[in-house]
Each structure stands twice: as C-alpha cells, then as structure tokens.
Amino acid sequence: MSDAGWSEKLLGGFRKTSDRLSENLTGITGGGKLDDATLDEIEDALIISDLGPSAASRIRGRLAEKRLGAQITQIGLKEAVAEEIADILRPVAKPLEVTAFPRPQVILVIGVNGSGKTTTIAKLAHLFTEDDYGVLLAAGDTFRAAAIGQLATWAERAGVDLVRGPEGGDPASIVFDAVKQATDTGIDALIVDTAGRLQNKRELMDELQKIRRVLGRLNPEAPHDVVLVLDATNGQNALSQIDVFKEVAGVTGLIMTKLDGTARGGVLVAAAEQYGLPIHAIGVGEKMEDLRAFDPDLVARVIAGVA
Ligand SMILES: Nc1nc2c(ncn2[C@@H]2O[C@H](COP(=O)(O)OP(=O)(O)OP(=O)(O)O)[C@@H](O)[C@H]2O)c(=O)[nH]1
Ligand SMILES: [Mg+2]
Secondary structure, three states: HHHHHHHHHHHHHHHHHHHHHHHHEEEEEEEOOOOOOHHHHHHHHHHHHHHHHHHHHHHHHHHHHHHHHEEHHHHHHHHHHHHHHHHHHHHHHHHOOOOOOOOOOEEEOOOOOOOOHHHHHHHHHHHHHHHOEEEEEEEEEEOOOOOOHHHHHHHHHHHHEEEOOOOOOOOHHHHHHHHHHHHOOOEEEOOOOOOOOOOOOOHHHHHHHHHHHHHHHHHOOOEEEEEEEEHHHOOOOHHHHHHHHHHEEEHOEEEEOOOOOOOOOOOHHHHHHOOOOOOEEOOOOOOOOEEOOOOOOHHHHHHHHOO
C-alpha cells in the first residue's frame, strides 16, 4: 500500500479520538495564551479523547513546563500535543523480533473473544516467512468449534505447518507436541493460538496458566513472548483487559487490531503511559498483509490532527 493510503486507513482507526481532540482543542479559550485555564481545558480535552487521565496529566505538565505563558496558535498547540504524545509512544514501539537462542522462539497469543488473535497469527506468520524464518503454528484454541479449521486455512495461505489436536482436546498437550516438533525440525518461531477468553472466566484463565507451565517445563525461557491482542473498537475496555491478562498470563507485549475501522485508537496512548508494555504492531485490515509496524510519530500526528 502507498504511504498515503496507509495513513488514510490509520486515520480511520484514530478518527473518533482525533475528531474529539480537534473539536476540543479548537474550542479552547485564553486568547492564544497558554495559561493555567487553557491548560485545564487541554487536559480535559485529552481525557475525553480516550488518552486517559494519566497521559493527559503528563502532557499538561510537559506543556506547562515548556510553554506556560507563551503565545500559541491553534496549529502550534496541536503540533505541541503531537510531540508530547510521540514522547509517550516512542519508548514502547518495539517490533516482535525472532531472537531466541536456542530456537524456537515461542510466541503465545492471547486475548478476549474476537479480538483478532487468529488473524494476527496469520499476519505474523506471513511477516516472519517473508524474512525467511521457519514458522510453525499451534492450534491451541480447541474450545470454539471451527477455530482449528480457521487456523488451518490461514496456515495454508501463509505456507506454514500447523500442529493440531482434536476439538475439545487439551491445549497444553498440543502446545507440548508443537514445541517438540518445532525443536526437532529447526523452526525459528512457534506461534500458539489460544481460545478467546473473557477476563472473568476463571476456568479459561486457569487453562492459560497451564499452557504456560507446560511450556516452561520444556524450556524455562518459554513462552518468550506473550502477546495480548486488543481490539481497538473496544476503547477503554482495553485497559482492564491489560490489567487482568498481565496478572494471569504475564503479558510481554501488545498488538492492537482493527485500527482501519472507526475505532477509538487513542486508548493506545493511555495503555503506553500506564503500562509501558511494548506495542509490537497494529492491525489495519483482515488480510495477511494488513499488519503494520507501530510508528509512534505518525500515530501521534494522526491523533493530534496534524498528519
Ligand atoms: N477490519 C479489521 N478486521 C480484523 C482485524 N483483525 C481481525 N479482524 C477481523 O475480526 C474478526 C475476528 O478475528 P479473529 O482473528 O477470528 O479473532 P480471534 O481473536 O481469533 O477470535 P476468537 O478465536 O473467536 O476469540 C474476523 O472477522 C477478522 O477478519 C483488523 O485489523 N481489521
Ligand atoms: Mg481465534
């Protein structure tokens, strides 16, 4: 996709956030002077635009530090806000890299129902094979009927092998088999699909811990990555998902999907500020090619309305 097409798509995923922010920043009073009252309004605008209280307060503090009392234009204000947002996002923009030694690198993919886990796995498999890594998938979602078939279809499209078991089988035993196969065949990256689970479903959360235990027994370093997939259209709910999955499953990084729709992507800034977890990539469509590196400067400019 061309750069223009790509930022246009991205604009969609942050539109609700950036429209709100734009609307509120435009309405700001103070006669162009950045005084305390204006800073209050900016902070409020940031909070209601999904960036959350913590990021909003940090941005306000930084603006006050640098520019309190200064004259500032509308566009200057947006530029300044974009710069502060980028400062929050830059440290967390970290692509998922295959570095484990010994191989394989085991990547466990988790999240609530329908967040985009299986599609994201296909995208990662595609990305890694393009880089000439050997990839194996494990069908750890034995819970939802048709989940195994869905992953099998993606595996075929991506041209990678899949380890599967019976529907209703024990995911931990499939994962066990997959690690052995990956090790025996010199695979670089083993990506494990898991069933969608709501934060409050105890049994499924226990199952996740069991998968982790089994992996750890085979290789104390595994899983090397525990990637939480978040649906951008869920807005602030993403934050409570991070809270719970971090606690139960030791999340090491995030991928946010569906940023091509009309999502409230601003929550990514809240997540970056509150948790500091790496954001590996973002999903911008349903196809295998629709995974993008997380570009903090571009995202910040899109949110602030100066892209
Ligand atoms: N527009 C858009 N749709 C996406 C994206 N990622 C996934 N989807 C769609 O979201 C729906 C759910 O995707 P899945 O990958 O099956 O989600 P899942 O988390 O594996 O779902 P469960 O296994 O049921 O928990 C599908 O219709 C996907 O095509 C994305 O980045 N953009
Ligand atoms: Mg799935």
